[in-house]
Amino acid sequence: MNTKYIDLINQTFDFPQPEFKLEGKELMFHDIDLMQLVETYGAPLKFTYLPQISNNIQRAKGWFDKALKNNDYKGKYSYCYCTKSSHFKHVLHEALKNDIHIETSSAFDIDIVENLKKEGKITNDTYVISNGFKRAQYVTNIARLINNGHNNCIPIIDNYEEIDLLSQEIDGNFNIGIRIASEEEPKFEFYTSRLGIGYKNIVPFYKNQIKDNKKVTLKMLHFFINTGIRDNAYYWNELSKCLKVYTNLKKICPSLDSLNIGGGFPIKNSLAFEFDYEYMVDEIINQIKLVCEEEGVDVPNIFTEFGSFTVGESGGAIYEVLYQKQQNDREKWNMINSSFITTLPDTWAINKRFVMLPVNRWHDTYERVLLGGLTCDSDDYYNSEQHMNAIYLPKYNKDKPLYIGFFNIGAYQETIGGFGGLQHCLIPSPKHILIDKDANGTVTTKLFSEQQKSEDLLKILGYAN
Incomplete structure (x- = not known):
């Protein structure tokens, strides 16, 4: 029987795709080992894959050059x-x-x-x-x-x-x-x-x-x-x-x-x-x-x-599923270790859709879920309305951590979310990683900003100098 998550993807979409492929049970993004990124920096985290900015600019310039000639x-x-x-x-x-x-x-x-x-x-x-x-x-x-x-x-x-x-x-x-x-x-x-x-x-x-x-x-x-x-x-x-x-x-x-x-x-x-x-x-x-x-x-x-076309497809976010709550006969809530309202505000404000995929456990069986954020706001979720279809992920297992990635989030989310400032329910902004690749294909990563600490928020609020 085809009951694994990879089977579901293969039945539903053309996969792999230029930026997404599988190595073993784990997802690669532009040949970036996302699980290695998690193991190095932890989750939640955001990242910017810088080469995609140049890639998209050159794609567009090529289309216009060709159209002018044609x-x-x-x-x-x-x-x-x-x-x-x-x-x-x-x-x-x-x-x-x-x-x-x-x-x-x-x-x-x-x-x-x-x-x-x-x-x-x-x-x-x-x-x-x-x-x-x-x-x-x-x-x-x-x-x-x-x-x-x-x-x-x-x-x-x-x-x-x-x-x-x-x-x-x-x-x-x-x-x-x-x-x-x-x-x-x-x-x-x-x-x-x-x-x-x-x-x-x-x-x-x-x-x-x-x-x-x-x-x-x-x-x-x-x-x-x-x-x-x-x-x-x-x-x-x-x-x-x-x-x-x-x-x-x-x-x-x-x-x-x-x-x-x-x-x-x-x-x-x-x-x-x-x-x-x-x-x-x-x-x-x-x-x-x-x-x-x-x-x-x-x-x-x-x-x-x-704007969005230039920078949007360079951005991503990775969260860990902390816990699953069975709220009724049909609804299972996978709770992430961050907030959609604060880190992906367009999912809340305009029901914007992003590419969402698990980072690991692609060969496990899957289930239908809803995704919930950490704030106490009833709108802090990501479900089929934003995602276009029902959300399926590898089955929750408290002994096997599940990480999920949101991709092509590089436009507007930081400024709308108020990068470096207060966030709803004082949920800290995640760390941000810059990823680059040289002409030989060697990948380098650099920490751009640390996850917010309580001292950062207390200072903004006037509790600390």
Whole structure:
């Protein structure tokens, strides 16, 4: 009988997969021995596999390069990293190995940019695309960056006041972009994004505030929708409306030469994940070229701002199953030695799915379970709603420790969870490990941060100096 966990996986999915394979009874991730990681550092732990950041950047750049050639597209392509997905130094340093640019969203982002410039990681030739709603400190920091010679910093105008605010602090001429306020999917509670300026208002805005303003030059139109890049009618319809605005604007604004299509590439959230990235990129480039040809305008240079796609698939977390609680005839709760609310907040906030697999005991029999966290909050769990299907794991055995891994968690979870700060029920943040691999395939690991101690939390709370 096929009753082992490995049998279940083989019957359900194509396995092994490029990043996942089995050695004996234990799971390997990009050839990283996860049980050895646990034995060395303990659990719970989080890790970042740095090479995957470069891998995904190069994949995307390859798709766009191919699409430009296939479509005889005359514009250039620039890959920007959306820093809000993960601001950590090790993430930026790895990403910047790949000749990319930066997208910022708040005042302190500019401080990071200036730090990277001092270290020689970026230069004045690096594009800094400054998005977000801008007030006081953000405006001041953008102005300081431009005044110090970074002319490739392009503030993306989000509302009607920002040009004046920037003009007051920037000494000379500067380039700008405009963000389109896209219309949201019908199922949303509101119709139009709070970010940017409405489709119908962009050309009048250009005529009233930019056309005769000798200090500013419009270079970029910015387009992004909340659901990201998907092969559905909603995405193609919004892109079509964006291109109509671009061509209308281009006809009266010769300096406009770039279209920023934002981010939104999905990342793998189950072993059954499928998404034809290459087709989507080729079709986007094709649609842009067709519309520009129909309207008789030059095609724009293309910018993207991939955040989750850049860093998401580099991250993972490993927990130990501490205990099993049989709460009724049908529900078995496997309690982990950490919290989903604090370490994977998107599982709680938006029912986000991640790849979840046991790290060991793949040749044991399996059972259906629910996963519970350590906090006293009823929402601290991970079940079939997030996981898409029922959760099956090797059967609990108090004498045989079970470790489970969550993968592709590298985007947003640290910042949303408040890295280094207080956590719900004072559950400590787990230790964080950085994993790298050299050209010869030699793996190195380094402790980035220790698990929080009670003294750390007591100091934040004012109980200790």
